[in-house]
Amino acid sequence: MLTVRQAVFTVVAPIPHSGLAALREAVATIRHDPAGNELLPFGRFDIVHFASLILAEDLEPSPLLILELNADGTAPSCLAALLAGAGPGLDALFASSEGYPGHADLPAAKAWLEQHIVRPGAYHIGATGRTHDRIRDETRLHEAIQAFLDAEEKAGRLVGVTPATLRAGVQDFVRGDPSLAWARTSPPRQTSVARAMHWARFVGAIVAVLVLLPILLPVLFVAVVLLRLKERTDKVQVGQPDDAHVRRLQDEEDFAAQNHLSSVIPIKPGVLRMVVLRGVLLAINLVARVLAVNGRLGDIPSIHFAHWSMINDNRHLLFVSNFDGSWESYLGDFIDKASYGLTAVWSNTVDFPRTRFLAFDGAADGPRFRAWARAKQCSTNAWYTAYPAATMATIDNNTSIREGLFATLDGEGTAAWLARL
Amino acid sequence: MARPTLNGPGGRSTSVPPLDTADMQGLVSRAYGHLPLARYLLCEVADAAAARGWLGSVAPGVSTAARRDEGCGLVVAFTYAGLAALGLDHDALATFPRPLQEGMVTPHRSRILGDDGPSDPALWRWGGPGTPVIHVLLVIYAPDEAEVERELGDRRAAFAGALAEIAPPIEGILQGGVEHFGFADGLSQPVLKGWPRRTASVRPAAPPPPMKWEEVNPGEVVLGYPDNYDKPAQGPTVGGKGTAAAALPPAPWAPGRRHLGQNGTFLVFRQLAQDVGAFRRHLDEASATTAARGTPLSPQEVGAKMVGRWPSGASLVMFPGGDPGGAGTNDFGYHEQDQTGFRCPLGAHVRRSNPRDSSAESPAKSLISSKNHRVLRRGRPYGLPLVDPPTQPGEEESAERGLLFLCLNSDFERQFEFVQHTWLDNGFFAGLCNEVDPLVGPQPESGGGFTVPDTPVRRRLTGVPRFVTTVGGAYFFLPGIRALEYLAALGA
Numbered sequence A: 001m002l003t004v005r006q007a008v009f010t011v012v013a014p015i016p017h018s019g020l021a022a023l024r025e026a027v028a029t030i031r032h033d034p035a036g037n038e039l040l041p042f043g044r045f046d047i048v049h050f051a052s053l054i055l056a057e058d059l060e061p062s063p064l065l066i067l068e069l070n071a072d073g074t075a076p077s078c079l080a081a082l083l084a085g086a087g088p089g090l091d092a093l094f095a096s097s098e099g100y101p102g103h104a105d106l107p108a109a110k111a112w113l114e115q116h117i118v119r120p121g122a123y124h125i126g127a128t129g130r131t132h133d134r135i136r137d138e139t140r141l142h143e144a145i146q147a148f149l150d151a152e153e154k155a156g157r158l159v160g161v162t163p164a165t166l167r168a169g170v171q172d173f174v175r176g177d178p179s180l181a182w183a184r185t186s187p188p189r190q191t192s193v194a195r196a197m198h199w200a201r202f203v204g205a206i207v208a209v210l211v212l213l214p215i216l217l218p219v220l221f222v223a224v225v226l227l228r229l230k231e232r233t234d235k236v237q238v239g240q241p242d243d244a245h246v247r248r249l250q251d252e253e254d255f256a257a258q259n260h261l262s263s264v265i266p267i268k269p270g271v272l273r274m275v276v277l278r279g280v281l282l283a284i285n286l287v288a289r290v291l292a293v294n295g296r297l298g299d300i301p302s303i304h305f306a307h308w309s310m311i312n313d314n315r316h317l318l319f320v321s322n323f324d325g326s327w328e329s330y331l332g333d334f335i336d337k338a339s340y341g342l343t344a345v346w347s348n349t350v351d352f353p354r355t356r357f358l359a360f361d362g363a364a365d366g367p368r369f370r371a372w373a374r375a376k377q378c379s380t381n382a383w384y385t386a387y388p389a390a391t392m393a394t395i396d397n398n399t400s401i402r403e404g405l406f407a408t409l410d411g412e413g414t415a416a417w418l419a420r421l
Numbered sequence B: 001m002a003r004p005t006l007n008g009p010g011g012r013s014t015s016v017p018p019l020d021t022a023d024m025q026g027l028v029s030r031a032y033g034h035l036p037l038a039r040y041l042l043c044e045v046a047d048a049a050a051a052r053g054w055l056g057s058v059a060p061g062v063s064t065a066a067r068r069d070e071g072c073g074l075v076v077a078f079t080y081a082g083l084a085a086l087g088l089d090h091d092a093l094a095t096f097p098r099p100l101q102e103g104m105v106t107p108h109r110s111r112i113l114g115d116d117g118p119s120d121p122a123l124w125r126w127g128g129p130g131t132p133v134i135h136v137l138l139v140i141y142a143p144d145e146a147e148v149e150r151e152l153g154d155r156r157a158a159f160a161g162a163l164a165e166i167a168p169p170i171e172g173i174l175q176g177g178v179e180h181f182g183f184a185d186g187l188s189q190p191v192l193k194g195w196p197r198r199t200a201s202v203r204p205a206a207p208p209p210p211m212k213w214e215e216v217n218p219g220e221v222v223l224g225y226p227d228n229y230d231k232p233a234q235g236p237t238v239g240g241k242g243t244a245a246a247a248l249p250p251a252p253w254a255p256g257r258r259h260l261g262q263n264g265t266f267l268v269f270r271q272l273a274q275d276v277g278a279f280r281r282h283l284d285e286a287s288a289t290t291a292a293r294g295t296p297l298s299p300q301e302v303g304a305k306m307v308g309r310w311p312s313g314a315s316l317v318m319f320p321g322g323d324p325g326g327a328g329t330n331d332f333g334y335h336e337q338d339q340t341g342f343r344c345p346l347g348a349h350v351r352r353s354n355p356r357d358s359s360a361e362s363p364a365k366s367l368i369s370s371k372n373h374r375v376l377r378r379g380r381p382y383g384l385p386l387v388d389p390p391t392q393p394g395e396e397e398s399a400e401r402g403l404l405f406l407c408l409n410s411d412f413e414r415q416f417e418f419v420q421h422t423w424l425d426n427g428f429f430a431g432l433c434n435e436v437d438p439l440v441g442p443q444p445e446s447g448g449g450f451t452v453p454d455t456p457v458r459r460r461l462t463g464v465p466r467f468v469t470t471v472g473g474a475y476f477f478l479p480g481i482r483a484l485e486y487l488a489a490l491g492a
């Protein structure tokens, strides 16, 4: 069984000021109908889970266009598919960028796009190992079983039925529907090879740190002292974000089951912050690969795809996230359940609320962190979700239904499986 | 006496400064249950100077949280437009939270509060885009009809020329703590840590300690005190000059400014019409459809599943078998006994509006996060109860009734709006799929679904209509007494 590969990345391209006007128009076209627009109809690519376009206009030395992609396959294979299916659209986006050859010269265009790929410093995938098609199919399976049960109930066939008989009935129903033939088996969410590989890296990193500890300790000590000095005097944001800015962001929110959040924040100057930020991202990424494979990142159960990366010659930290529910609930989860990790990352960017020892306070100061996060958030100029009516919870539940459908279950397991329907 | 010490949600220990209840309006401490009649007056400022003069004269008589009113009770609150109309300067106005500045009606807010379709603000009786701008809310509480008329007359005489009523007074009633659908209401409330525990005439041996479900830091409701993040809840500030400002405490986060919000809070007011006839019809219909199972639910059981409590208020978690009657207790969680919702459905109104210890994997963390979204409810019903069954056909349609939903919080977005949006109106709450709060949610026109976990498999109720419609609403600032005096002295 092949490992399901998924690519979480951005294509980041500098845009000359002269190209902005045309680009704004192209992005607006995509924004208007992300799934079906004539330029980059994301809905026609059944490898894309979530995608976004962010036009960061106020950056130095030049504005940036950021194309975020969360897709099945590898980054190059995803770009190849987009080029093949929406070449003119990509031209409209990147035409003004230096050196972009145009899709007519396919190999050159592909090479150019690949050169502009930015890989995440740390990322999270909620539905580990589930492709776009699998998520869609498993939703259909659940719906079909729901309809079957409702019909059974109406016909009076649930009277006095035992859990085991009911489950057998559902199995028969699925066996009897050729369009659900695929549901008779279920591939693992993650192969043991992939799991072993991530664990090996994780353990390797710990061993390496332990081995290097004698050398690292004095360095760490100096770093901590320097950090504490900086933490006392670093500028923090005071007051609330600009009202009009927040209104603009809210105008874009709360249409689908999920929302999108993006920010491009200047990293604090100096080598120390740069090294610390890299280290923290590396560590989070190692930990996430082994611990955050069951749909939860730490204790946060609602993130489909999210990542941090350093862009613009390491001057800015990019964050993009595709999450379930409201901004308020997402930020609440950050604050209540993940404040240490987030603080360790974002305290290296400007205006962050006051911290102690890198990971303490900061995001735990809820009101100040929310104000900062809003102020730093940028408008997502276009955003696409392949499944606007599915949350991490429903996706995982649908997979569990499939996994349990023909599994061997005892009485308790049967009851628990039926409770998922 | 030592200051009360308590454990903040982060596990840290917070000491709460003494609560200055004499400077808080009475609504913070009570719902005026001993005064069964209420009148809600929506006014505009007719003359700013006269309005300030009026405010100066009533401020000393506004009920406070420190004393029980002997006669009638009075509450005074202002919208953002009202504060501007009184003459508060731009610098101070800009320090109010954005939701108060923008008001309850914006496209985004309507989207997240479920104010669409029949609840569209364009149709509202007050507070909507097509109705006069509200400046001031006055609430009068009185023991009986004669007193309420007398008090109303006196108050009107006092504000004549200063304020003008823009809508007929809304009449709130108490019907023994039962809302119009027939369920005991107002049972679960947050309790502010450090709140002085007085017992009135009856003195139990030892007052019961607040339950772990209920305790929140005082700043969750009252501005100026530590909130659940152990930082003072920051309210609006004013420039520090003048004797009126000197009476307000300094605002440590805004050097040189004074805290106008101290001992104040923010008030949400929504008039929610309840379609009691539709509710009862639906319970009957839903009950009938459950018969196909062989194990039907009675109409009362269907209703209880929707609310999450029996009509008496008893919790479905504690009493899964039937309504035990008596006064409903509030000492229950969901995690231990009912994580899957077989007793109290995941989508039931009380479980949505406060998931307690069941929102995340860890019950302790769930409780911490649930407590960051509590509101102090202060509403009461309006309109006459619908007798059951109606004595005349069509009776239910002839009169409007519902809930005057009032609640207090220090952060509109993190508290009231969160509860309405992320919990009640969220189609995907707690892993559910496309169903909103069965009791109060903005159902689609074709009716919504409601999942009731059961053995061997869930029941799925369909065609649930929208029982509750928003017909008016606004956000208010409920100042402390000294802040009222400051506002009265503006321009002096």
Ligand code: HEM
Residues within 6 Å of the ligand: B179, B180, B181, B183, B184, B185, B186, B187, B188, B189, B272, B273, B274, B307, B309, B313, B349, B350, B351, B353, B354, B375, B402, B403, B405, B416, B419, B420, B424, B439, B440, B468
């Ligand atoms: C006409 C509309 C409504 C009716 C009939 C209604 C009815 C009820 C009833 C019967 C209870 C159980 C009694 C109790 O626990 O105190 C309750 C609880 C509650 N309701 Fe509502 N409600 C309505 C609207 C709302 C709205 C709009 C909100 C908030 C945005 C809300 C928030 C709450 C909360 C927080 C609780 C307490 C839950 C707990 O802590 O366990 N309700 N409601």
